[in-house]
Amino acid sequence: MVKSFVRSFGCIQWILLIPLLISFPVLAGHDETLRFHIPAADYPPYVIIEGDNISGLMVEPLQxxxxxxxxxxxxxxxxxxxxxxxxxxxxxxVRFKSPDWVADPENYLWSDTILIAEDILIFPRNAGLRLEKVEDLIGMEVLVGLGYHYPTLQGLFEQEQITRVDFAFTRDILPALLKEDAEVQRVAVLNADVARWLINEDPRLADTFEFSDWVVESSPLKYQFVRTDRMAELVPKLNVELKKVLADQR
Known part of the structure; x- marks a missing residue:
């Protein structure tokens, strides 16, 4: 697996290529191609972009x-x-998504579940916290990714019993937990796979954090397809092959 985040220049290169990537399959061989959306910036370990190489847990099975x-x-x-x-x-x-995150999942075709995305609580090891239920967070700041929605925590956010702190870049959340100038106790909500990947990639974060056993949210990640006659015929075939691919990875 690739060991570093792509730099901004790499992302810009990919964005500049978007018109070419979009138009190519429309002009020729469309019936033999599948146009797969991935995030413009990498989202390890699900999508890892380094130069011209793109891999990841939600890229390779469909490939x-x-x-x-x-x-x-x-x-x-x-x-x-x-x-x-x-x-x-x-x-x-097609793109990868959870039906739980889509307002109208019935309007699309879906693959079988590829993996389960679990959002967990993370906090500094020296904080000495025991977090087993949502009420244990009262009075704390909760660091989250911008745009992410957590129904389990929403009531406390709305009642201002906990304070939501949004970060545009997921990789900035764990270092922010270690800052000692915070006036109140801080915890983070992160996808468990993403958090482990970030910690493994940065030696400064090793042996620094505790993961709660309590799963804040859990959602199945699947491939989301447009609902067309072509996809209605293709998705069952892809599901058969995806099952084989995932079995080979175990």
Whole structure:
């Protein structure tokens, strides 16, 4: 697995390529291609971008399944909101998402579950905290990713019993937990896989944090497809191959 985050320049290069990536499969061989949205910036370990190499837990299974069916998977890096519109307009074919995060999941076709995304509480090891239920957070600051929604915590946010602190970049959350100038106790809510990846990649974060046993939110990650006749025929075949791919990885 790639060992570092892509730099901003790499992201800009991919964004500049978007018009070419989008137009190519429309002009030729569209029936033998699958246009797959990935985040414009990497989202390890689900999407890892380094130069021209793109890998990750939610990229490789679909790549391998498509290859087994003789389908070219065209990776299209896009901002999330832009991808939402393009999927609705059938300008891309598939992205990865949880049905739990989509307002109208019945309007799309879905793969079987690829993995379970678990959001957990993380805090400095020297904090000596025991967090087993939502009420244990009262009076704290909770560091989260910008735009993420946590129904379990929403009531306390609305009642201002806990304070939400948003971060545009997930990788900035764990270092912020270690700052000693905070006036109140701080904890973070992070995807467990993402947190482990970040900690493994940065020696300064090793042996520094505790993960709570309490899972704040848990959602299945799947591939979300446009609802078309072509996809209705293709998705069951992809599910068969995805099952084989995942079995081979165990």
């Amino acid at each position: 391998q399944a498509a290859e087994r069916l003789g389908i070219e998977l065209v990776l299209i890096p896009l901002p999330t909101m832009r991808a939402e519109v393009m999927l609705q307009q059938h300008e891309i074919d």
